Amino acid sequence: MVKSKEKEEEKNKSSNQAIYITISEDNIEISEKKPDLENEKRYIVLDFQSGERKVFLITDEQLIIKKIREKMPEIFLEEKYEGMKEMLLFLTHEIKNPLFALTTRIISLDIDKEKMKPIKSLLDRVNSIFDNITIFIKGKTANLKKENVESIIEESIKEIEEIKDETFSYDFEIKREYRSDKIFIKGDRFLLKRAFLNIIMNSAESLEKSKNKVIEVKTYDEGNFIKCEFSDTGCGIPENIKQKIFIPFFTTKTKGMGLGMSTVKKIIELHNGKIDVESEEGKGTKVTILLPSYE
Ligand SMILES: Nc1ncnc2c1ncn2[C@@H]1O[C@H](COP(=O)(O)OP(=O)(O)O)[C@@H](O)[C@H]1O
Ligand SMILES: [Mg+2]
Incomplete structure (x- = not known):
């Protein structure tokens, strides 16, 4: 009896626990423990509430700045619209890949599938925006x-x-x-x-x-x-x-x-x-x- 109550409490505790999603250059980590970040200042942390659960999205600021810098000269050399196209495509590429990996990881998670639903739906929505950008701006040949x-x-x-x-x-x-x-x-x-x-x-x-x-x-x-x-x-x-x-x-x-x-x-x-x-x-x-x- 006592044991099952403890179990119940443990379950509640875990469903209220925060979840940390860390995106780095080549990896995405999802954990229920706050990750050890070498130099905290480097990271951008976005937090939002998903049901009862707090979700922290942690991404490496240096990495984003580095990627933008790599592209900057090209963007400024182009005409205004071309530059914007370039920027959108660049962002699409940079964000879509980790996002896709993240979506796949979230789907495969055992924990609290119900509570993950709002995040999954948000990710789908962002994904679809990127699909539109890629198809519209970059153009695509149809594989009929x-x-x-x-x-x-x-x-x-x-x-x-x-x-x-x-x-x-x-x-x-x-x-x-x-x-x-x-x-x-x-x-x-x-x-x-x-x-x-x-x-x-x-x-x-x-x-x-x-x-x-x-x-x-x-x-x-x-x-x-x-x-x-x-x-x-x-x-x-x-x-x-x-x-x-x-x-x-x-x-x-x-x-x-x-x-x-x-x-x-x-x-x-x-x-x-x-x-x-x-x-x-x-x-x-x-x-x-x-x-x-x-x-
Ligand atoms: N089924 C619809 N009913 C009413 N308005 C629509 C419908 N489909 C398109 N529109 C109008 O066309 C605009 C452009 O649509 P769209 O290109 O999909 O952009 P968005 O949905 O982001 O506004 C919408 O903002 C809306 O005013
Ligand atoms: Mg629309």
């Missing part, structure tokens, strides 16, 4: 293969369902209706998943003030194309803004980056597809994509 478009849509929906509770303060439903007889397209799975995620995330974000919160995905046959429709019952897009949504860095959101739709457009062009947006303010938005079917 025979792919099942429905399964790519399903993968994207699954990813959103996983982060839904942590990311949105409201619930919504994602319906699907696959009406096309054909399911195979000539596509790049990675790129299309990113495009669908961007579209569905925009829909999800548009639902905040709607009474009826529904996103619907439908597919149809259309000649040599498969038509994919993503509709929402969200806030809609005012006419004067509709023209601007594909402009890079255009956003109406306080926390937006404005690279979502420009990346989608780029990806659809790489597939020799077509994209169209219909929207009515206060009613909702429908994004239609045509992708060449695999003959």
Whole structure:
């Protein structure tokens, strides 16, 4: 009896314990003990609360300065926009790799998976921003293969369902209706998943003030194309803004980056597809994509 109480207390203690994530040049350490840092001043410590747990993200300041210095002369030699592109790509590269490793490590952790969920969702979100930057700025060649478009849509929906509770303060439903007889397209799975995620995330974000919160995905046959429709019952897009949504860095959101739709457009062009947006303010938005079917 006493023993099980002790056990219970021990369990509570460990779930309240802080977690330390240390990122260095070639390693990421996760521990429940404060790490021994040789020279504390070198490190930047970011702390945030995850449920009852305090999380410390520790990163080596010298290392970041060193990396930026290595790149600085190049950045200043370039034109303004080119310099910004360079800087973004550099940051993307520098941050994405450790972030990816970190995400993998967190997923494989046994401890408090539930409590790790907000961190995982945060990391996914940052990861997706970096994906957009890389695809949009660096450009990417599409690796077109025979792919099942429905399964790519399903993968994207699954990813959103996983982060839904942590990311949105409201619930919504994602319906699907696959009406096309054909399911195979000539596509790049990675790129299309990113495009669908961007579209569905925009829909999800548009639902905040709607009474009826529904996103619907439908597919149809259309000649040599498969038509994919993503509709929402969200806030809609005012006419004067509709023209601007594909402009890079255009956003109406306080926390937006404005690279979502420009990346989608780029990806659809790489597939020799077509994209169209219909929207009515206060009613909702429908994004239609045509992708060449695999003959
Ligand atoms: N489904 C949608 N409903 C309402 N507005 C949308 C929708 N999709 C895109 N938008 C508008 O287009 C803008 C650009 O979208 P995007 O490029 O994804 O950037 P971000 O989402 O970071 O703002 C958004 O800020 C929003 O105003
Ligand atoms: Mg967006």
